[in-house]
Amino acid sequence: MSEAPRNLRRKEARPSEIIEAALQLFHQKGFSATKIDEVAIAAGVTKGTVYLYFPSKEALFKAVVQERVLPNLAKMNEAANQFAGSRADCLAYVLRGMAQALNECNGSISKLMIAEAGNFPELAAFYNDEVVQPMHRAIRQILSEGIARQEFREMDLEHMPRIVIAPIFMANIWRHTYGHLDAQPLELMQYAEIQIDVLLRGLLATPENKQ
Amino acid sequence: MSEAPRNLRRKEARPSEIIEAALQLFHQKGFSATKIDEVAIAAGVTKGTVYLYFPSKEALFKAVVQERVLPNLAKMNEAANQFAGSRADCLAYVLRGMAQALNECNGSISKLMIAEAGNFPELAAFYNDEVVQPMHRAIRQILSEGIARQEFREMDLEHMPRIVIAPIFMANIWRHTYGHLDAQPLELMQYAEIQIDVLLRGLLATPENKQ
Amino acid sequence: MSEAPRNLRRKEARPSEIIEAALQLFHQKGFSATKIDEVAIAAGVTKGTVYLYFPSKEALFKAVVQERVLPNLAKMNEAANQFAGSRADCLAYVLRGMAQALNECNGSISKLMIAEAGNFPELAAFYNDEVVQPMHRAIRQILSEGIARQEFREMDLEHMPRIVIAPIFMANIWRHTYGHLDAQPLELMQYAEIQIDVLLRGLLATPENKQ
Amino acid sequence: MSEAPRNLRRKEARPSEIIEAALQLFHQKGFSATKIDEVAIAAGVTKGTVYLYFPSKEALFKAVVQERVLPNLAKMNEAANQFAGSRADCLAYVLRGMAQALNECNGSISKLMIAEAGNFPELAAFYNDEVVQPMHRAIRQILSEGIARQEFREMDLEHMPRIVIAPIFMANIWRHTYGHLDAQPLELMQYAEIQIDVLLRGLLATPENKQ
DNA sequence: AATGAATGAGTGTTCATTCAT
DNA sequence: TATGAATGAACACTCATTCAT
Numbered sequence: 001m002s003e004a005p006r007n008l009r010r011k012e013a014r015p016s017e018i019i020e021a022a023l024q025l026f027h028q029k030g031f032s033a034t035k036i037d038e039v040a041i042a043a044g045v046t047k048g049t050v051y052l053y054f055p056s057k058e059a060l061f062k063a064v065v066q067e068r069v070l071p072n073l074a075k076m077n078e079a080a081n082q083f084a085g086s087r088a089d090c091l092a093y094v095l096r097g098m099a100q101a102l103n104e105c106n107g108s109i110s111k112l113m114i115a116e117a118g119n120f121p122e123l124a125a126f127y128n129d130e131v132v133q134p135m136h137r138a139i140r141q142i143l144s145e146g147i148a149r150q151e152f153r154e155m156d157l158e159h160m161p162r163i164v165i166a167p168i169f170m171a172n173i174w175r176h177t178y179g180h181l182d183a184q185p186l187e188l189m190q191y192a193e194i195q196i197d198v199l200l201r202g203l204l205a206t207p208e209n210k211q
Numbered sequence: 212m213s214e215a216p217r218n219l220r221r222k223e224a225r226p227s228e229i230i231e232a233a234l235q236l237f238h239q240k241g242f243s244a245t246k247i248d249e250v251a252i253a254a255g256v257t258k259g260t261v262y263l264y265f266p267s268k269e270a271l272f273k274a275v276v277q278e279r280v281l282p283n284l285a286k287m288n289e290a291a292n293q294f295a296g297s298r299a300d301c302l303a304y305v306l307r308g309m310a311q312a313l314n315e316c317n318g319s320i321s322k323l324m325i326a327e328a329g330n331f332p333e334l335a336a337f338y339n340d341e342v343v344q345p346m347h348r349a350i351r352q353i354l355s356e357g358i359a360r361q362e363f364r365e366m367d368l369e370h371m372p373r374i375v376i377a378p379i380f381m382a383n384i385w386r387h388t389y390g391h392l393d394a395q396p397l398e399l400m401q402y403a404e405i406q407i408d409v410l411l412r413g414l415l416a417t418p419e420n421k422q
Numbered sequence: 423m424s425e426a427p428r429n430l431r432r433k434e435a436r437p438s439e440i441i442e443a444a445l446q447l448f449h450q451k452g453f454s455a456t457k458i459d460e461v462a463i464a465a466g467v468t469k470g471t472v473y474l475y476f477p478s479k480e481a482l483f484k485a486v487v488q489e490r491v492l493p494n495l496a497k498m499n500e501a502a503n504q505f506a507g508s509r510a511d512c513l514a515y516v517l518r519g520m521a522q523a524l525n526e527c528n529g530s531i532s533k534l535m536i537a538e539a540g541n542f543p544e545l546a547a548f549y550n551d552e553v554v555q556p557m558h559r560a561i562r563q564i565l566s567e568g569i570a571r572q573e574f575r576e577m578d579l580e581h582m583p584r585i586v587i588a589p590i591f592m593a594n595i596w597r598h599t600y601g602h603l604d605a606q607p608l609e610l611m612q613y614a615e616i617q618i619d620v621l622l623r624g625l626l627a628t629p630e631n632k633q
Numbered sequence: 634m635s636e637a638p639r640n641l642r643r644k645e646a647r648p649s650e651i652i653e654a655a656l657q658l659f660h661q662k663g664f665s666a667t668k669i670d671e672v673a674i675a676a677g678v679t680k681g682t683v684y685l686y687f688p689s690k691e692a693l694f695k696a697v698v699q700e701r702v703l704p705n706l707a708k709m710n711e712a713a714n715q716f717a718g719s720r721a722d723c724l725a726y727v728l729r730g731m732a733q734a735l736n737e738c739n740g741s742i743s744k745l746m747i748a749e750a751g752n753f754p755e756l757a758a759f760y761n762d763e764v765v766q767p768m769h770r771a772i773r774q775i776l777s778e779g780i781a782r783q784e785f786r787e788m789d790l791e792h793m794p795r796i797v798i799a800p801i802f803m804a805n806i807w808r809h810t811y812g813h814l815d816a817q818p819l820e821l822m823q824y825a826e827i828q829i830d831v832l833l834r835g836l837l838a839t840p841e842n843k844q
Numbered sequence: 845a846a847t848g849a850a851t852g853a854g855t856g857t858t859c860a861t862t863c864a865t
Numbered sequence: 866t867a868t869g870a871a872t873g874a875a876c877a878c879t880c881a882t883t884c885a886t
Contacts, residue, residue, distance in 0.1 A: 115326030537748030
């Protein structure tokens with residue numbers, strides 16, 4: 001109740017507080033519909049302060065993407081590389097990790113990138129290069145190893161990464177888009193288990209081959 | 212003086228020309244970033260004329276959704292109901308139909324609805340009620356029949372519709388969002404075949420599963 | 423009292439009405455201190471209308487310069503070229519013409535360009551190329567002819583144009599800057615006659631000088 | 634810990650350092666376009682410090698005028714009063730002094746006062762009363778003495794001061810406005826000599842008297 | 845039915861000014 | 866004395882919407 005002095009309060013936390021507020025609003029309303037004023041209020045500051053840390057709304061957008069996605073991606077990649085078990089287990093592990101990451105984060109960058117890519121071509125290219133393609137490569141790597149070990153049957157490695165990750169990503173996007181309309185909230189982790197089960201049955205070499 | 216009277220030209224076609232133009236622009240740039248002026252120009256009329264047929268930008272949005280999505284959905288439902296073969300074939304048939312519909316349409320309403328749902332809650336609810344839920348019901352119906360016929364194994368009918376349709380919808384969204392960045396364009400129909408193959412292997416009752 | 427319909431009223435006159443209003447305000451308050459809103463109100467329209475005709479404040483500025491200065495300059499040049507009498511009379515004639523032009527125009531572009539050149543380098547260069555240098559060349563031409571005819575004594579042709587025109591320009595700037603503080607308004611035409619008299623006495627070849 | 638304490642460094646010099654920085658920036662960019670931040674940085678302090686010494690941007694402006702112009706004017710007046718030679722020589726001396734002062738100072742207060750007078754009526758009045766009118770009186774005094782001594786011919790004493798000083802002042806203003814566009818920089822002192830020569834020839838009583 | 849000139853509320857951005865330290 | 870984080874009023878510019886023709 002007795003306020004801490006405003007201008008000294010966590011001055012290094014400011015940028016990330018603003019990024020957090022921006023993430024919430026961007027994913028709720030999209031980029032254009034989000035007003036800097038709202039971001040500022042949500043972050044507990046005023047408009048001018050936002051511009052103290054980010055030179056433009058677009059720069060704020062980029063910061064949000066960079067701060068919130070790249071670290072997650074790197075973590076996932078590393079985990080996959082260090083995973084020692086079967087490739088099926090590895091794939092399951094990675095998908096679970098993705099679901100967990102998406103579930104814990106209460107924003108949806110992928111939704112944001114879908115909504116605004118057309119208006120920010122440069123940012124879209126950045127996202128594609130830095131996030132999407134590396135993620136596809138990681139999945140493809142696991143699948144390819146699995147085929148080599150005869151865990152997985154032969155398959156089209158070109159298209160498979162999209163097929164593998166789409167259900168989880170779309171579920172997360174839907175959650176943030178229509179979730180409030182559902183009678184009961186979508187349980188992302190549970191959903192992921194089902195998707196993993198169906199997927200692995202679809203990918204594994206014949207049961208006969210397995211044992 | 213000798214001009215062919217422009218305003219005699221297919222008076223009744225005006226609204227749908229405007230809707231078509233709006234669809235293109237909405238899916239390219241999103242709702243907020245699309246200007247009425249642009250829609251007008253793309254439709255070959257002037258701004259005032261748009262307001263002659265649609266009382267507001269939001270009303271235009273709704274008209275786009277209603278005109279372009281509901282008919283497709285109804286068609287799909289009917290086809291599914293009349294399909295006589297195995298439920299696996301029926302599921303494949305329906306998914307192929309969706310992919311075809313999405314492939315032929317050079318806009319992406321689903322992308323649009325993801326991007327703008329937050330700003331148009333009423334529209335989101337409408338879309339959810341009229342499009343998403345019916346689609347899920349239709350898929351669930353096929354799966355449920357398949358289980359009853361012991362074509363499919365037991366499964367979670369709550370979550371499965373999302374898992375089934377996610378890859379195709381995501382690929383279509385991708386096409387309209389990042390497609391221009393890809394070396395070669397995503398072949399939606401071919402992609403759908405692969406997804407159907409993996410999915411059915413994952414869903415079918417195997418001898419082992421059945422026991 | 424009964425207003426003429428607003429949107430049809432002199433639609434072609436709009437741009438020049440806006441330019442006129444902008445000229446007044448720019449020279450009264452400078453570029454930065456002039457608000458588009460003020461220009462609009464002074465022109466009897468609203469802000470949006472200004473942007474209907476000029477894409478930016480800077481573009482409006484350029485239009486003001488182009489519309490109000492270049493025509494005057496061209497007129498002066500032509501008059502000087504056609505003037506048949508002595509070069510002293512010609513010089514007097516040109517200076518009187520300048521004074522007249524500045525006197526009749528109730529703005530002062532030269533003041534404007536001095537005040538804002540630093541912030542609009544491109545515009546300054548344009549003004550220098552299109553207005554200042556041509557004016558200097560015209561003066562230099564007259565002086566040089568006068569020297570050839572032995573009307574004028576030998577002199578430094580490089581610097582002379584500035585010396586010749588400075589008093590009239592400065593007086594005009596003065597009038598628009600501090601004039602309201604003077605007990606009696608500066609009579610530009612009368613002032614010009616005195617300046618012409620002093621100048622010609624200073625330039626003419628005297629019998630002694632000629633010898 | 635071992636830093637030389639910055640704030641001990643010439644405490645009293647702060648205001649004049651700030652004034653100096655402000656002078657530079659005001660004449661380069663005008664009043665409105667100059668930001669307090671820039672002034673602060675140029676003076677080697679921070680924004681807050683500027684407000685420690687000057688309660689507002691306008692007050693800083695006034696301080697600049699007072700500190701930098703009034704002393705020069707007083708010096709000129711005194712020199713003129715003590716000058717013992719002919720009034721022609723005295724006039725030449727005073728004009729040379731002005732040119733020198735303007736030449737040495739790399740700002741142009743007169744330009745500043747032209748650009749911003751409209752926005753600061755009170756300051757304009759102050760400048761007119763304290764600078765312009767005294768300067769005119771000083772010139773008028775010299776001319777009047779010269780006429781009494783029959784060095785100068787009869788003339789209009791009302792307008793003459795402007796005519797006398799305009800070329801030098803305008804040249805200085807131009808130098809600071811368009812100078813960077815010229816192939817070779819304007820040599821103000823050399824220019825002044827030419828102007829003095831033309832002027833005196835224009836003002837002196839008959840040539841016969843001269844020798 | 846169609847136009848397009850005009851509007852004005854709204855938003856991104858700037859910057860003089862304040863104040864707790 | 867000096868800082869610099871924070872403020873908020875102000876302004877350029879946009880664009881959905883209106884309306885006289």
